[in-house]
Amino acid sequence: MKISVELTLTPLQDDFEPPIIDFIKKLRSSGLTVLENPLSTQVFGEYDRVMGLLTDEIKVAFENIDHVVLGMKIVKSDRSDYEPHF
Numbered sequence: 411m412k413i414s415v416e417l418t419l420t421p422l423q424d425d426f427e428p429p430i431i432d433f434i435k436k437l438r439s440s441g442l443t444v445l446e447n448p449l450s451t452q453v454f455g456e457y458d459r460v461m462g463l464l465t466d467e468i469k470v471a472f473e474n475i476d477h478v479v480l481g482m483k484i485v486k487s488d489r490s491d492y493e494p495h496f
Contacts, residue, residue, distance in 0.1 A: 411456070411457045412456060412486075412487055412488035413454070413455070413456075413460055413461075413484055413485065413488070414453075414454050414484070414485040414487060414488060414489040414490065415453045415454075415460055415464065415482060415483065415484050415485075416450050416451070416452050416481075416482065416483040417450060417451050417453065417464075417480065417482050418450045418480070418481040418482075419433050419471060419478065419480050420479040420480070421475045421477070422476075422478060422479065423477065429471060429474065429475050432471075432474075433471050434446060434451055436470075437451060437453055437463070437467060440453075440459075440463050442454065442455040442459065442460060442463065445490065450481075452489075452490070454488050454489070455488070468480060
């Protein structure tokens with residue numbers, strides 16, 4: 411089953427960019443389709459592969475950041491080719 415996941419990692423610290431960059435680079439190196447925009451990162455692929463990657467990488471991020479918020483949305487379909495129709 412294909413899924414699309416939108417993530418927003420928000421470290422609650424002054425130097426917030428390095429942990430976000432590290433998190434995104436690890437997602438990119440997975441071989442899955444990863445798209446970024448200024449507000450979030452999207453990951454697309456097979457459910458087990460995406461969720462396995464996210465389980466591991468979210469745990470690492472939480473272990474390395476003292477105070478952090480992660481927002482996540484999951485859609486049951488691959489929306490990586492979405493284009494607005496308006």
